[in-house]
Amino acid sequence: MIRTPLRPLARILDARAKGENPDSIERENRRIRHEAMRDKARNRAEGRLLLLGLSFFLAFSVIGARMGLLASTQPMEPRAAASGAEILNQRADITDRSGRILATNLLTHSLYAHPQDMVDPARVARELAAIFPELNEEDLAKRFTDGRRFLWIRKKLSPEQMQQVHDIGDPGLLFGPREMRLYPNGRLAAHVLGGTSFGAEGVHSAEVIGTAGIEKALDTRLRDPAAAGEPLQLSIDLTVQAAITEVLGAGMKMMNAKGATAILMEAHSGEILALASLPDFDPNDRPAPLVDRNADPGDSPLFNRAVQGVYELGSTFKIFTVAQAMELGLVNAQTIVDANAPMRWGRFLIKEFKNHNYGPLLSVTDVIVKSSNVGVARLALQIGGLRQQAFLKSLGFFDPTPVELVEAPYARPLVPAKWPEITTITTSYGHGLAASPMHLAAAYGTIANGGITVKPTLLHQNDRPQGPRAMRPEVARDSLSMLRQVVTRGTASYGDVEGYEVAGKTGTADKPNPRGGYYHDKVVNPFASIFPASDPRYVLIVTLDEPVETSGPEPRRTAGYTAVPVAAEIIRRTAPLLGLRPKVEAPPVDRITAVRN
Amino acid sequence: MRPVLYVLTFLAVMGLAFWAYRENYATQQALKDVSALNREIATLRESLSVQRAEWAYLNRPDRLRELAALNFDRLGLLPLEAAQFGSAAQVSYPPDPLQVVTPQDLRPGDISGEVGEPL
Numbered sequence: 061m062i063r064t065p066l067r068p069l070a071r072i073l074d075a076r077a078k079g080e081n082p083d084s085i086e087r088e089n090r091r092i093r094h095e096a097m098r099d100k101a102r103n104r105a106e107g108r109l110l111l112l113g114l115s116f117f118l119a120f121s122v123i124g125a126r127m128g129l130l131a132s133t134q135p136m137e138p139r140a141a142a143s144g145a146e147i148l149n150q151r152a153d154i155t156d157r158s159g160r161i162l163a164t165n166l167l168t169h170s171l172y173a174h175p176q177d178m179v180d181p182a183r184v185a186r187e188l189a190a191i192f193p194e195l196n197e198e199d200l201a202k203r204f205t206d207g208r209r210f211l212w213i214r215k216k217l218s219p220e221q222m223q224q225v226h227d228i229g230d231p232g233l234l235f236g237p238r239e240m241r242l243y244p245n246g247r248l249a250a251h252v253l254g255g256t257s258f259g260a261e262g263v264h265s266a267e268v269i270g271t272a273g274i275e276k277a278l279d280t281r282l283r284d285p286a287a288a289g290e291p292l293q294l295s296i297d298l299t300v301q302a303a304i305t306e307v308l309g310a311g312m313k314m315m316n317a318k319g320a321t322a323i324l325m326e327a328h329s330g331e332i333l334a335l336a337s338l339p340d341f342d343p344n345d346r347p348a349p350l351v352d353r354n355a356d357p358g359d360s361p362l363f364n365r366a367v368q369g370v371y372e373l374g375s376t377f378k379i380f381t382v383a384q385a386m387e388l389g390l391v392n393a394q395t396i397v398d399a400n401a402p403m404r405w406g407r408f409l410i411k412e413f414k415n416h417n418y419g420p421l422l423s424v425t426d427v428i429v430k431s432s433n434v435g436v437a438r439l440a441l442q443i444g445g446l447r448q449q450a451f452l453k454s455l456g457f458f459d460p461t462p463v464e465l466v467e468a469p470y471a472r473p474l475v476p477a478k479w480p481e482i483t484t485i486t487t488s489y490g491h492g493l494a495a496s497p498m499h500l501a502a503a504y505g506t507i508a509n510g511g512i513t514v515k516p517t518l519l520h521q522n523d524r525p526q527g528p529r530a531m532r533p534e535v536a537r538d539s540l541s542m543l544r545q546v547v548t549r550g551t552a553s554y555g556d557v558e559g560y561e562v563a564g565k566t567g568t569a570d571k572p573n574p575r576g577g578y579y580h581d582k583v584v585n586p587f588a589s590i591f592p593a594s595d596p597r598y599v600l601i602v603t604l605d606e607p608v609e610t611s612g613p614e615p616r617r618t619a620g621y622t623a624v625p626v627a628a629e630i631i632r633r634t635a636p637l638l639g640l641r642p643k644v645e646a647p648p649v650d651r652i653t654a655v656r657n
Numbered sequence: 658m659r660p661v662l663y664v665l666t667f668l669a670v671m672g673l674a675f676w677a678y679r680e681n682y683a684t685q686q687a688l689k690d691v692s693a694l695n696r697e698i699a700t701l702r703e704s705l706s707v708q709r710a711e712w713a714y715l716n717r718p719d720r721l722r723e724l725a726a727l728n729f730d731r732l733g734l735l736p737l738e739a740a741q742f743g744s745a746a747q748v749s750y751p752p753d754p755l756q757v758v759t760p761q762d763l764r765p766g767d768i769s770g771e772v773g774e775p776l
Contacts, residue, residue, distance in 0.1 A: 161713035167703060244713035302718030303736070559739045633736055642739035 066090055150239055151268050152282045153291035154253065154275075156298040157333075157520045161291075163253055163275070163343075165268075166242045169222050169235040171213040172263065175204045178232030187228045188213065191221060204232075215258060215266075216240055236263045241275075243343045249301050251337045251364040252294070252518060254466065255346040271346070272362070274518060276466040295331035295520045300324060303633045304334045311626030312338050312604065319358060319605035321365035322630060323501045323516075327508035327596045329524060330515045332463070332501075333638070337365040358605070365605065367463065368471045370494045371584045374567030374619075377490030378436045380503065382428055383539045384451045385439040387531045393538045396421045399435035408482055410437050413568075413618070428542040428565070429550035433489045440488030445479045448487065454513065454530045455503040457495050464518045471496050490567055497586065497601045504588045507543070508596035511536040544593040555589060555624040557631045559642025563596075564589030564627070566619035571606070582606050587623035591631055597640065602627040 066089045072082040154163040178184055181204035189197035192214065203211055216238060217225065225233055241256040254273020258266045269283075270276035274294070282292060304322050312320040324334040341347050341361040350360045357363050385391045399419035403410040410433055412418060418430045427435030440448060452458065460469045474494035476483045486492040498516055505514040513527035531539075543563035547555045551566045567586040570578035586603040590596050607622040608615045616622070635642070725734040 160716070161709060164706060164710045164713065166707060166710050242710050242714075244710055245717045246719060248718060298718065302722070306722070557739075632739070636737040636739050636741065641742050 064089065064093070066093075151241065151256075152284075152287060152289070154282075155291045155293050156296045156301075157293060157331075158297070159291075159293070160298045161244060162249060162294065162296070162298070163241060163243050166240045168219075168238050168240045169217045170215050170238045170266070171217055171222075171225060172234055172236060173204065173211040173213055174209060174232050174234060175207075175211060176209055176232070178204060178230055180230070181205055181232075184228060184230045184233065188225070191224045212261075215261075234263075236265075238266055239268055241268055241344075245298065245302075246344070247340045247342050248298070248305060249296055249335065250340045250343045251366070252296060252335050252465070253343050255343040257346075270466075272467070273343075273364075273465055277464045277468075293520045294518050295326075295329075295333060296335070296518065297333045297638075300634050300637055301334040301336065303637060304630055305336045305338070305340075307630045307633055308336050308602070308626065309338055311602075311629065312607075315604055315607035315609055315622045315626065317604040317607035317622070319363075319365050319369075320607075320626075321369060321497055321601075321603045321605075322627075323366050323497055323599075323601045324630075324634065325501045325505055325514075325516055325599045325601075327505050327514065327590065327599050329521075330502070330505060330517050331520060332516055332518050333598075334634075335366050335518075337363070337369075364465070364467050365603065366497050366601075367461065367465055367468050368496065369603070369605070370471055370474055370496050371571070371586075371603075372491050372494045372569040373497075373500055373586050374490040374569035374584070375431045375433075376500055376504075376565045376567035376586050376588045377493075378428055378431065378488065379507065379539055379543060379565050380452065380455060381436045381440050381443070381448070381488040382424055382542065383507065383531055383535055384443055384448065385424070386535045386538060387451075388443065388447070390442050391424050391439065393423070393425050393542065395424050397424060397427060397435050398438050399427060399432045401432070401434045403434045403437060405437075405482060405485060408485075410434055410485060425542050425545060429545050431546075431551050431566070436488045437485040440484050441481065443484075445481065445484040448484055449479060451530070452487070452493070454528070455506055456513070457493060457499055457503065461496065461498045461502060461516055463498055463516045468498070471498075473499060490569065497603045500586060500588050501599055501601045504590060504599045504601070506530050507536050507539050508590045508599050509536075540590065540593055540596065543590060547589075551618070551620045552587065552589075552624045554620065555587065555628045555631075557591070557628050557635070560631055560635050560640065561592040561594055561643065562589050562628070562631060563591065563593040564600075564624075566624060568618045581608075581617070583617045585617070585619035585623040587619050587627045589627055589631070591635065592640070592643065594643070598635075598638065600627055600630060602630065 066086045067082065068085075068089075071085050075082045075085060150165050153161055153165070155161055173184075175181060182201050185197050185201035185204060188200060189195050195213070200213075213233075214221075217235070222235065225235075238258075243250075243253060250273075252273055254275040254277075255271045256268050256275050257271050259269040260267045270279040274292075275282065278292065281287060304324060308320050308322045311317075319338055321337045322334065323332060323336075325332050339361045347361060349362055350357065358365070358369065363369070382391075386393070391397065399422040401410070401412045401417040401419060402415070412433055413431065418426070418432045419434065422430065422432055422435050424435075424439075426432075427439075443451075449458075457473055458475055460472050462468070473496070476487075476492050483492050502514060502516050505516070506512065510533045511529050511531035513530050515527060517524075540563055543565055544561065546552050546565055547562050552562075552564050555562050555564055565588055567584075567588070569584045569586075570580065571582040571584055573579050584603060584605055585607050586601065589600045589602075591598055591600070602623045604619075604623045604626065608617050609621045610616075725732065728734075
């Protein structure tokens with residue numbers, strides 16, 4: 061580059077000749093040179109800025125174009141990803157403890173119409189009314205022609221009905237796939253399962269939501285897509301449930317009862333093997349709940365007596381009073397107590413059943429065996445109200461049962477608000493405090509489990525944490541031996557099933573009249589049993605609602621004649637099914653011969 | 658030397674292009690196969706669940722009970738009873754098996770009779 065000199069000689073000489081200052085020429089040239097340098101630097105900076113701006117613009121437009129592309133394309137699963145994970149958008153199955161299906165899904169179709177596409181609405185209406193008797197022809201024809209563009213006709217179709225609708229052959233009739241909940245066993249375990257209905261509905265699918273029972277209580281688990289495909293395993297045993305329902309139904313009929321319930325529970329884990337409540341219903345076609353506000357909810361087949369049936373449980377409570385007295389060291393099984401009936405307490409008179417007097421003195425064991433109200437009342441007064449409440453609370457009688465049914469949290473036991481001494485007395489023999497058969501099962505489970513409380517549950521699990529201890533093992537053992545004697549020489553003699561050492565306690569409670577007081581000819585008969593007594597494995601609660609046994613000269617309404625025989629038959633039928641080996645004397649060897657070698 | 662290099666490069670480009678072309682179509686075909694298989698799996702799964710439901714329906718205790726009652730004369734099925742439990746000790750030992758006699762064990766005079774006659 062040729063630099064222009066700052067002081068060109070020609071101009072300097074010229075300026076000197078003119079008498080001007082030659083320095084101004086140098087300044088002038090210096091200024092021109094600086095301006096040129098400045099322009100060059102600015103140009104370069106501008107070029108760089110432009111380049112930077114351009115690259116930013118390009119980068120952003122690439123991102124923008126990609127976003128636009130993503131937004132405008134149809135969403136699509138990545139096809140290359142193998143779908144081995146089985147993420148199925150459907151409700152999980154429910155199975156019993158050995159994997160037999162209790163509830164599953166079936167694909168059916170729903171029927172809807174686009175009236176604007178119909179060729180001959182009148183004919184379609186006529187033919188549809190012929191297929192589905194519940195549809196009205198005029199009504200349908202009117203709805204097809206009133207200008208609407210969409211119309212649901214039926215939510216579920218059987219394959220035969222779908223074929224018939226196909227045969228109508230009208231382009232305005234359309235089918236949408238529907239997942240339907242199916243309970244293949246019909247009425248069996250209906251109260252456990254509850255039922256389902258459709259939630260949000262669209263043409264292509266509909267949400268299946270639980271409406272009652274375990275379907276509603278564990279709705280989120282059943283609908284969880286991550287867990288779908290993995291069935292929910294209940295603790296129910298289908299075979300045992302079927303046998304119990306059959307025997308209970310026959311027993312209910314024989315004893316002329318209005319309702320009946322049975323709970324069979326494993327004593328150590330609290331798993332419920334069977335839960336039956338009669339009358340029952342078909343969960344595939346769940347009946348509508350009672351509309352009448354004043355109606356007794358117990359009249360509806362939807363009513364789960366085992367969980368919702370909160371009744372005073374009568375003499376089945378006596379064992380808790382005795383167990384607590386032994387736990388506190390007040391008495392032992394042989395202690396003699398005052399059982400002279402009737403007993404006067406303030407203005408109340410405590411009487412025995414049919415005004416008997418089992419006293420004047422009875423051993424604690426005989427108080428239970430003979431079911432003496434006065435005997436347990438004396439023990440309860442020794443224990444005192446506060447301690448009695450605490451003990452019953454530890455057995456779970458003050459809270460709803462934790463069983464996994466949506467009805468359970470609402471079935472609160474009816475506990476007296478105040479606890480004067482007369483309440484202590486009546487509660488000691490099961491009056492004044494009302495609880496459900498499920499509460500009774502949990503409490504008897506505690507006795508059977510050696511004093512450690514059990515939580516009744518419907519879910520099958522292999523290991524579960526141990527509950528807190530409510531009584532010492534010796535107390536549980538002594539209580540159990542008293543309950544065994546109730547069966548061998550007491551009020552539940554019909555309950556002695558050969559080989560299975562049944563232990564149990566009967567109860568008979570008058571039903572409260574809604575208008576106040578108690579009915580005299582309406583009772584609830586619970587029988588709480590534990591078997592086998594030498595190694596308690598199972599707890600069985602059978603409750604009959606308003607039974608009456610009429611084979612004798614006068615009608616009998618005590619549990620010993622109603623609930624006990626039914627429970628005995630249940631044990632006779634189910635214990636072998638449970639694989640429980642009876643303790644019987646083996647038949648002589650020569651009666652068994654090998655027929656084939 | 659240079660022209661050979663050019664030709665080789667050109668051939669390599671052509672070869673790679675052909676390979677890429679083939680891979681592209683092979684990939685698309687594999688994807689199609691996968692989705693066809695997935696659809697088949699889905700239908701099979703669905704029919705499996707239908708068959709499970711049918712199996713459960715056919716095996717429902719009510720029906721089995723009725724069938725057992727209907728076919729009682731042939732099957733004679735009754736509910737299980739406690740008395741039907743036995744123990745292994747109650748089963749008697751099988752009788753001693755018959756002693757196997759081979760011709761070598763026989764002494765003359767053991768058997769009288771014709772050959773072919775049952776012993």
